[in-house]
Amino acid sequence: MARLIGGLGTSHIPAIGGAIHKGLQQEPYWKPFFDGFPPARRWLDKVKPDVVVIFYNDHGLNFFLDKMPTFAVGAAAEYRNADEGWGIPTLPPFRGDQDLSWHLIESLIDRSFDVTTCQEMMIDHACTLPLKLFWPIGDCPVAIVPVCINTVQFPLPAAARVYALGRAAGEAINSWDSDKRVAVIASGGLSHQLDGERAGFINKEFDTEFLASLVSNPEWATQFSIHELVEKTGTQGIELLMWLAMRASLTAASPTVRMLHSNYYIPISNTATALMVLEAA
Amino acid sequence: MNTSRPKIPGTTPFDGVQARKGYALNKMCYSFNSAENRAAFLEDEEAYMRKFGLNAEQAAAIRARNVLALIAAGGNAYYLAKFAGIFGLDMQDIGAQQTGLTKAEFQAKLRAAANG
Numbered sequence: 329m330a331r332l333i334g335g336l337g338t339s340h341i342p343a344i345g346g347a348i349h350k351g352l353q354q355e356p357y358w359k360p361f362f363d364g365f366p367p368a369r370r371w372l373d374k375v376k377p378d379v380v381v382i383f384y385n386d387h388g389l390n391f392f393l394d395k396m397p398t399f400a401v402g403a404a405a406e407y408r409n410a411d412e413g414w415g416i417p418t419l420p421p422f423r424g425d426q427d428l429s430w431h432l433i434e435s436l437i438d439r440s441f442d443v444t445t446c447q448e449m450m451i452d453h454a455c456t457l458p459l460k461l462f463w464p465i466g467d468c469p470v471a472i473v474p475v476c477i478n479t480v481q482f483p484l485p486a487a488a489r490v491y492a493l494g495r496a497a498g499e500a501i502n503s504w505d506s507d508k509r510v511a512v513i514a515s516g517g518l519s520h521q522l523d524g525e526r527a528g529f530i531n532k533e534f535d536t537e538f539l540a541s542l543v544s545n546p547e548w549a550t551q552f553s554i555h556e557l558v559e560k561t562g563t564q565g566i567e568l569l570m571w572l573a574m575r576a577s578l579t580a581a582s583p584t585v586r587m588l589h590s591n592y593y594i595p596i597s598n599t600a601t602a603l604m605v606l607e608a609a
Numbered sequence: 610m611n612t613s614r615p616k617i618p619g620t621t622p623f624d625g626v627q628a629r630k631g632y633a634l635n636k637m638c639y640s641f642n643s644a645e646n647r648a649a650f651l652e653d654e655e656a657y658m659r660k661f662g663l664n665a666e667q668a669a670a671i672r673a674r675n676v677l678a679l680i681a682a683g684g685n686a687y688y689l690a691k692f693a694g695i696f697g698l699d700m701q702d703i704g705a706q707q708t709g710l711t712k713a714e715f716q717a718k719l720r721a722a723a724n725g
Contacts (some may be wrong), residue, residue, distance in 0.1 A: 414689030526619030530722035
């Protein structure tokens, strides 16, 4: 059977793509963010996953409001990045793992998660930037299975539902008839709000508690409604749902996790950024 | 979102009401993923807005480059960001405009959150 080795969480911000392209990683504005990544890369270099399942939210590249799935699973051989409106250079296509995609789809639907399946799926900065941050040099060495969770149009899936989805995804990975090593990635958050008079809202206290909960009390955030989470973390801070799905996946691999590394920095753009590496114990 | 819940100050959750109201506006902004469409908008803004059927409130908010008015007209942050990108505005520019601060003041507010 496949082996679920651990999970990573990181923020995503379009401007990170611009910073990578222009080589600004050591500029004072960017350094505290990018300097978080070498320990994560060292861990990945040691454990060498073959495939990653990545929980992310599309920002209007692949999905528009004409059709907005709550949960969508990629099932493509290749995923392309494209212009999202800012002319940030696009990254080369990423390789999919269709065997895991279909095993995941079958397992999730069998567990009553009626996901949308996507044999063609453009992936935006939320999916591509974590891959580029974790594997900055050369071609991405892992195949991917993108899982997109709607954070654009309310109603959004409840935190408890997302947690259950993540756990089901972890069980699916564990039951995959393959000798591959699989990691899960969460892309999003933490607290931030782009829109309205409350733009710039950041809640360090909540973020700190949330990050701590991921280590030892992973269901903690499922006590909150979406409305409460938006209030506590901002309209885009709700992307913490991705982290919940990632962490819930790991419960299928082991009862506890080891937190190997974390970083938290305010602000990049309008965002409280976070990075975490969790190894299935 | 259930309207009986207490309103979050300065926040308009993009729910079904907003999604219906803002469809044409958001569809136009979504089209700005394409460089060709961005150029077409800049070439003839009024014609481009007519093509997408923006209502008077939406067209006025676009002309004014006013983000709060765009949100009131049903705009969604993720699509509006593509509109802002045409003018080279980043999220801190947008944040400053919405909060009535200068960009430097808005950045200071963000940095202050690191202490809180």
